Amino acid sequence: MKLPDAEALCEKLAGDLRSHIKPTSAMIGLYTGGAWLAERLHKILDMKSPLGLMDIAFYRDDYHAQGLHHDPKRTRIPFDVNGRDLLLVDDVLYTGRTVRAAMNELFDYGRPASISLVVLADRGGRQLPICAQHCGARVEVPSGMRLRLKRGTDGRLALALEPHAA
Amino acid sequence: MQRNPQLNANGELQHLLSIEGLPREILVQILDTAESFVGVTEREVKKVPLLRGKSVFNLFFEPSTRTRTTFEIAAKRLSADVINLNIAVSSQSKGESLLDTVANLSAMHADIFIVRHNSSGAPFLIARHVKPHEHVVNAGDGRHAHPTQGLLDLFTIRHYKKDFGRLTVGIVGDVLHSRVARSLIHGLTTLGAPEVRVIGPQTLLPCGVEALGVRVFHGMREGLRDCDVVVMLRLQNERMRGALLPSAQEYFKNYGLTLEKLAVAKPDAIVMHPGPMNRGVEIDSSVADGPHSVILPQVTFGIAVRMAVMSIVAG
Amino acid sequence: MRVHIKNGRVLDPASGKDAVSDLFISEGRIVESFSGKADRVIDAKGLVVCPGFIDIAVRLREPGYEYKATLESEMDAAVAGGVTSLACPPDTDPPLDEPGLVDMLRRRAKALSRARVYPVGALTVKLAGETLTEMAELAEAGCVAFSQANVALADTQVLWRALQYAATFGFPVWLRAEDAFLAKGGVSHDGEIATRLGLAGIPSFAETIALNTILELTRASGARVHVCRLSTAGAVELMRAAKAEGLPVTCDVGIHHVHLCDMDLGYFDSNCRLEPPLRSQRDRDALSRALAEGVVDCLCSDHTPVDEDGKHLPFAEAEPGATGVELLLPLTLRWGEARKLALGAALARITCEPARILGVASGRLAAGAPGDVTVFDPSAPLRVSPEMLKSQGKNTPFLGLELSGRVRYTVVAGNVVYEA
Numbered sequence: 001m002k003l004p005d006a007e008a009l010c011e012k013l014a015g016d017l018r019s020h021i022k023p024t025s026a027m028i029g030l031y032t033g034g035a036w037l038a039e040r041l042h043k044i045l046d047m048k049s050p051l052g053l054m055d056i057a058f059y060r061d062d063y064h065a066q067g068l069h070h071d072p073k074r075t076r077i078p079f080d081v082n083g084r085d086l087l088l089v090d091d092v093l094y095t096g097r098t099v100r101a102a103m104n105e106l107f108d109y110g111r112p113a114s115i116s117l118v119v120l121a122d123r124g125g126r127q128l129p130i131c132a133q134h135c136g137a138r139v140e141v142p143s144g145m146r147l148r149l150k151r152g153t154d155g156r157l158a159l160a161l162e163p164h165a166a
Numbered sequence: 167m168q169r170n171p172q173l174n175a176n177g178e179l180q181h182l183l184s185i186e187g188l189p190r191e192i193l194v195q196i197l198d199t200a201e202s203f204v205g206v207t208e209r210e211v212k213k214v215p216l217l218r219g220k221s222v223f224n225l226f227f228e229p230s231t232r233t234r235t236t237f238e239i240a241a242k243r244l245s246a247d248v249i250n251l252n253i254a255v256s257s258q259s260k261g262e263s264l265l266d267t268v269a270n271l272s273a274m275h276a277d278i279f280i281v282r283h284n285s286s287g288a289p290f291l292i293a294r295h296v297k298p299h300e301h302v303v304n305a306g307d308g309r310h311a312h313p314t315q316g317l318l319d320l321f322t323i324r325h326y327k328k329d330f331g332r333l334t335v336g337i338v339g340d341v342l343h344s345r346v347a348r349s350l351i352h353g354l355t356t357l358g359a360p361e362v363r364v365i366g367p368q369t370l371l372p373c374g375v376e377a378l379g380v381r382v383f384h385g386m387r388e389g390l391r392d393c394d395v396v397v398m399l400r401l402q403n404e405r406m407r408g409a410l411l412p413s414a415q416e417y418f419k420n421y422g423l424t425l426e427k428l429a430v431a432k433p434d435a436i437v438m439h440p441g442p443m444n445r446g447v448e449i450d451s452s453v454a455d456g457p458h459s460v461i462l463p464q465v466t467f468g469i470a471v472r473m474a475v476m477s478i479v480a481g
Numbered sequence: 482m483r484v485h486i487k488n489g490r491v492l493d494p495a496s497g498k499d500a501v502s503d504l505f506i507s508e509g510r511i512v513e514s515f516s517g518k519a520d521r522v523i524d525a526k527g528l529v530v531c532p533g534f535i536d537i538a539v540r541l542r543e544p545g546y547e548y549k550a551t552l553e554s555e556m557d558a559a560v561a562g563g564v565t566s567l568a569c570p571p572d573t574d575p576p577l578d579e580p581g582l583v584d585m586l587r588r589r590a591k592a593l594s595r596a597r598v599y600p601v602g603a604l605t606v607k608l609a610g611e612t613l614t615e616m617a618e619l620a621e622a623g624c625v626a627f628s629q630a631n632v633a634l635a636d637t638q639v640l641w642r643a644l645q646y647a648a649t650f651g652f653p654v655w656l657r658a659e660d661a662f663l664a665k666g667g668v669s670h671d672g673e674i675a676t677r678l679g680l681a682g683i684p685s686f687a688e689t690i691a692l693n694t695i696l697e698l699t700r701a702s703g704a705r706v707h708v709c710r711l712s713t714a715g716a717v718e719l720m721r722a723a724k725a726e727g728l729p730v731t732c733d734v735g736i737h738h739v740h741l742c743d744m745d746l747g748y749f750d751s752n753c754r755l756e757p758p759l760r761s762q763r764d765r766d767a768l769s770r771a772l773a774e775g776v777v778d779c780l781c782s783d784h785t786p787v788d789e790d791g792k793h794l795p796f797a798e799a800e801p802g803a804t805g806v807e808l809l810l811p812l813t814l815r816w817g818e819a820r821k822l823a824l825g826a827a828l829a830r831i832t833c834e835p836a837r838i839l840g841v842a843s844g845r846l847a848a849g850a851p852g853d854v855t856v857f858d859p860s861a862p863l864r865v866s867p868e869m870l871k872s873q874g875k876n877t878p879f880l881g882l883e884l885s886g887r888v889r890y891t892v893v894a895g896n897v898v899y900e901a
Contacts, residue, residue, distance in 0.1 A: 055202060058214035058477070067178065067481025068216075070195060072202040108211035168747055186677065265793050285795030286679040287749030295793075308797070310679025345679060373682060374673035 006149060006157040009120050009136030010037065014044040016134050017087070017118065021045060024085045024113060028052035030102055031073045033091030033149035036157060037120055041089060049084075052077040059101035081110035091149035093119040096130030121159060123147050171293050181293045181302040182475050184311040186352040193356060197321050199474035200467070206243065207470055216477050217246035220277040224250045225267070226305070227283040232441060233305050233315075236465070237280045240472035246278070268292050276300060278480055286310035301479040309343050315440050316349030318471040320357065322464050323395055326436050330354065334361040336390050336431070337380075338421060339399030339448055340370045342410075346440045347399055348378070355379040365389035366421060369410040386420070386427045393431040396458075398423050398439045401448050414447045424450040428458065436460045482520050482895045483507045489525025489856060493532065494829035495845035504530055506852035509894040513848050521897060523890055525856050531828055532844050533565025533596075533853035533891065535835040537733060538709065539784040539806050541598070543589070544582065545574025550786040550873035555806070556595040558784075558872035560899040562807035563855035563888035565596050566836075566843050571603040572630035578603035578614045580622035587623045595898050597853070599625045599839055601655060604643050610634040613643055616652055625839055626653040626707065631756045631801075633661030641698050648704035653840075655707045656695055658716060659757065663687035668797045670712075670760040674743040680797060683758055689715040696723050699730055707838055708732040711777060712757035714767035721776045731838050732776075735783040736805055736812045739769040741878060751792045751799035752878040755783075772830060773820040779834040780813055782806045786874020804874035808865065810857060811884035824859070852895035861887035 026049040029038025035053050042051045057072035088102060099117060106112060116133040123141045139159070141147050146162045170187045174180045179192055206214055222241040224234050229252060241248045253267065262270075268279065278301045281289045286308030293302040306312040327333060335354055341347045341364045354362045355378070364371060365383045376382060383389030390396060405411050423437065437449075437458040445451050453459060484506040491502045507515045539559060542550040559567055569586075571577035577586070583600050590598035602624030606612040609632075616627055627647060634640050634656075647654045664687045669675045671682025692708065696719065699706045711717060711734050723730050737755055742765040746753045753759055771777040785802025792799050805812070809831060817827025836844025843851045865882045867875040891899035 057202065058206070058216050063216055063481055068199065068477045072199055074202045074205045076205065104215070108213070109209060171748055263790060263793070264795070283795065285797050287797075288795040290749045291751075291793065291795055308679050308795075348677070348679060372676040373671045373684070374676050377673040378676065 003139065003159040003161065004121070004137045006120060006159045010040055010157060011044075013118060013120065013134055013136050014041055017041065017045060020116070021047065022085055024083065025049065025087060026052065026079055026084045027087045027089060028054050028077065028106070029089040030098065031055045034089045036149060036151045037091055038089040040157065041118070050078045052079065054102060054105060056098060056101040056105055059105045061097055061101065075105070077109055081106060081112050084112050086112045086115045087118050088115055089118045091120050092147045093117070093122045093130070093132050093135070094125050096126045096128035099130050100128055120149060121147060171290060179478050181289075182313050182479055183289045183293060183302065183304045184352070185313045185316045185349045185356070186311070188356070190356055193317070193320070193353060196317055196471070196474050196478060197324060199478060200317075200321055200471045203470035203473040204467070206473070207466070212243050213245050214243070215245045217241065217244035217277075217480060220246045220480060221275060222246045222248050222278045222280060222476065223271050223276045224248065225253070225271070225279050225281045226251065227253050227264075227281070227288070228306065230282055230306075233282065236468050237305060237472055240469050241278075241476060243469070244473055244476060246476070264288065264291065265295055268295060272297060272300060278303060278476060280305050282306045284308055303475060303479060306345055309345050309348070311349050312345040313349050314468070314472050314475055315346050316353045317475065318464060318468040319346075319350050319397065319438060319440070320353045321467045321471050322438060322460055323436070325463070325467065326460060327394055330357040330359045333359045333394045334363070334392055335359055335395040335397065336363045336365055336393040337397045337399065338365045338386070338389070338423065340401055340405060341366055341375065341399065342370050342372045343402070343405070344399050350397065351378050351380055363389055363393070367411070370405070387430060390427060391430045393435055396423065396428065396431055396435055396437045398437065398449050400440065400442065401444060418447055422446070422448055422450060423453050425452050425456065428453060438464060441465070482509075483515055483517075484521045484523065484852070484892060484895055484897070485519035486523045486525050486530050486854065486856060489528050489530035491530045491846065492825050492828065493846035494825045495532070495833035496847065497825065498846070499825055504846065504854065506854065506892065506895045509852050511846055511848055511850045511852055523856060528856050528858050528889055529824070530854060530856050532832040532846055533855045533893065534563045534809060534831045535566045535839065535841070535844050536564045536782050536784065536806055536809055536831070537568040537779065537835045537838060538735070538781040539564070539567040539569055540572070540786065540802075541569050541590075542786060543573065543586065549788045549791070552589055552593060554871065554873045555784070555786065556590065556593050558804075558870065559806045560595045560891045560893070561871045561888060563810050563857055563891050564806055565853035565855065565891060565893045566599065566839070566841060567596050567806070568599040568601050568625060568839060570630040571601055571628055572608065572632065576603045576608045577601070577619070577624070578606050578608070580615070580618045583619055583622040583624055594896065596893060597843070599623070599841070601626050601628045603627065604629050604654060605634065605639065608632040610636055610639055613646055616647060617650060620650070620652060626655050628655035628709070629657070631657060633659060633664065635661035637694060640694070641702070644698050644702040644704040644706070648702045651705070653705045653707055655709050657709045657757070658688050658692035658695055658711075659683070660687045660691045663690065668754065668758065669746065670743045670758045670764075672743060672761055674746060678746065678749065678796075685713040685715055685760065685764070688713045688757065689719060692716050692719050696728065696730065699728055703729070705729045710735045710738070710757055710783060711768060712738055712760050712764060714764045717767050717771040717776055721771075724776065731778045733779045733781050733835075733838070734768050734772055734777045736780055736809060737783070737803055737878065738765060739772060739780070739816050740812060741765065745878060746796070749796045750878065751794065751796050752803060752876050752880065754796055754799045754801045755803060756801040769816065769820060772816070773822055773826075779838060780809070780816070780830040781835065782809045784872070786872050787876045788874070792876050803877050804870065804872045805877060807870060807872060808877065808879060808884070810888060811863060811886035812879075814859060814886040815884060852892060854892040855888060856890040857886060857888045859886050861885060863887055
């Protein structure tokens with residue numbers, strides 16, 4: 001099936017966001033796909049506030065079943081979260097659990113004024129009351145498959161389908 | 167050959183009993199995870215909810231305030247509940263047996279046992295008898311192993327020196343009685359440090375120590391030459407009573423680390439010590455408080471490393 | 482009781498006989514034949530018929546250690562293992578340093594009518610290494626030799642006097658060679674494995690230094706000395722030289738030390754906590770070879786039942802010792818196979834050789850010898866497990882091992898005391 005062009009969606013999202021950027025805005029990308037997307041958006045939008053990158057390994061709700069995922073990255077948020085209008089960036093929105101974990105972690109850094117969710121693709125299938133304020137496209141994903149964002153060696157972003165790991 | 171009791175059938179770490187026998191990938195996984203936890207310990211809310219609802223029992227048969235406190239801090243930063251048990255050990259005492267103690271705590275729904283014992287192998291015995299969902303972390307057993315100390319030493323070395331593949335490491339002192347030395351040696355050889363040295367008088371070096379993959383030196387001048395890392399081991403007072411050494415003074419003269427002796431090591435060499443230090447016995451204050459010393463960072467890293475260990479075994 | 486054992490492969494290591502034939506026992510002794518009907522006929526087709534095994538180190542745990550094992554359970558284990566005569570060390574509680582205790586033990590054992598029990602008396606009072614025991618009185622009560630068991634005798638002057646005194650009466654002295662000071666605090670062989678496991682080691686020279694002392698004192702006193710439980714290659718060479726010189730010395734090795742070495746400790750298996758410790762591969766191989774050559778005279782089980790509480794402890798704190806009288810046969814067979822020995826040569830190490838050390842007439846199938854016979858199936862498999870052990874001690878490093886050699890009948894003084 002044909003997937004939308006990630007680069008094009010990225011430009012579209014940047015266009016949507018431009019009018020919503022305020023002096024108090026700051027961006028945080030979720031590893032790994034969300035981080036790539038955030039790096040791109042942060043550059044296109046030429047945001048003044050430094051970019052934050054977050055790993056949610058320690059806030060996931062599946063630790064007791066799956067254990068600690070290998071290779072956690074180090075969360076770095078180089079600004080004060082208190083009172084900020086945060087743009088939380090992820091590549092694919094699915095069940096909503098990743099976003100739940102990310103919000104819990106964010107609140108351990110301080111109290112933001114607001115959080116808006118920015119995603120490249122929404123594949124539906126929500127299990128929690130979470131929605132994206134800015135979304136590149138809705139994508140239908142066949143069952144048993146995963147939707148991933150990939151980054152080529154030249155830095156180009158692309159969406160891909162993969163079978164779900166057993 | 168029996169399967170390593172630390173790993174489950176999928177090769178995942180379920181207990182941390184000894185660095186010996188752990189594959190390289192698992193050591194690297196622990197160090198990388200610890201890296202993430204350093205970030206947590208630097209922010210204002212120093213907790214993550216990973217072990218919320220879990221109980222961590224500090225089972226210390228050998229008294230220790232330092233190690234027990236760091237484990238307690240680490241467990242609390244993972245949002246676990248911590249219970250401390252200091253059990254005085256006397257070989258004459260007819261108290262409850264080790265396994266009975268563990269069984270009783272098991273009945274109180276323990277998840278992780280942090281065990282320190284003066285008898286080598288005690289954590290292995292405990293690990294053989296706990297339930298499948300219970301995990302054992304060795305906080306030091308006799309002279310056999312102190313894996314979390316070994317890991318935090320490896321983390322410290324990696325932090326300052328980056329690549330193990332080029333390092334010359336000198337471990338000085340009472341290697342015979344040191345579980346810290348054994349764990350560090352196993353870690354360094356597994357991670358590929360090309361030259362690991364032990365330096366000390368013959369009375370303090372164990373029989374067959376070369377078989378662990380180290381070079382033996384009896385003199386500081388040759389032993390410390392061109393070292394990138396110098397690890398000083400604590401000298402306990404009992405060693406003088408056991409006819410192993412004549413006096414602390416003579417030991418300091420020959421094996422105590424001074425700036426003068428350190429001069430033959432690399433100019434950017436780091437000096438480590440598992441603590442607590444005996445100033446003027448194994449290390450001179452000018453070194454302990456000087457620019458080469460990374461002794462205090464070791465302590466900070468120790469918390470992140472222990473958080474990593476508990477998160478990985480309990481997962 | 483007249484017993485006719487027919488069709489078996491009759492194997493007598495002492496005489497070299499090895500042929501399918503019949504064996505007759507009458508009035509407690511082996512006889513050429515008897516006329517008339519036998520009270521018991523045993524068809525030993527496909528089985529080996531040999532002298533009953535003689536195990537010179539079996540702890541029966543009475544008096545004093547009844548919570549670990551009893552005379553009944555351990556005697557049952559012994560005959561189930563084909564052992565018809567056993568010697569028990571003096572380290573009971575109280576130690577066998579008084580004629581009354583020895584007498585009581587012998588009576589109890591006799592009343593059970595299983596294997597023959599030969600007590601080894603204490604060399605010093607309470608085994609404390611200070612005062613000599615009344616050896617003549619103890620010998621009269623039934624002691625066949627005098628020993629310190631595993632208790633060190635550090636005072637060489639006391640040792641010298643004890644040997645002199647024993648030599649006066651011609652009493653054999655059985656000694657373990659271990660320097661008390663060098664062995665102090667040690668729980669394993671001082672080497673690479675002990676270093677890895679962080680265990681206090683006993684160096685090999687703790688044994689050779691003590692053995693040198695024993696041999697010198699033997700030379701000077703003329704006492705008959707049997708050295709118990711060799712563990713080092715060095716000791717083997719000292720014994721070889723001593724025998725070549727013509728000293729009245731013999732020695733044995735425990736069944737665990739010809740099969741296992743310090744690598745078998747694995748992850749601190751307390752069933753491998755033994756005295757003397759399991760040493761290096763080189764030591765194990767030297768002991769195994771020396772036993773085949775005859776430099777080491779015989780094999781024994783060093784049977785030491787230990788209760789679970791005694792073994793479920795960290796290695797250094799666990800009680801040393803392993804149960805093993807029931808495994809003597811299969812482990813001897815396995816050793817014999819490894820050394821490519823004929824069956825008779827292997828069995829000599831647990832029949833006529835220990836009989837010589839004990840100074841008893843059993844251990845052979847000659848006419849007139851005591852009617853102690855074991856009938857076994859050399860190829861019957863057995864898997865070592867707590868359930869199959871009759872001993873109350875389940876503490877064996879061989880748990881889970883597949884062996885072969887099962888006893889079918891054990892006969893003592895013409896009485897069938899065990900049948901499978």
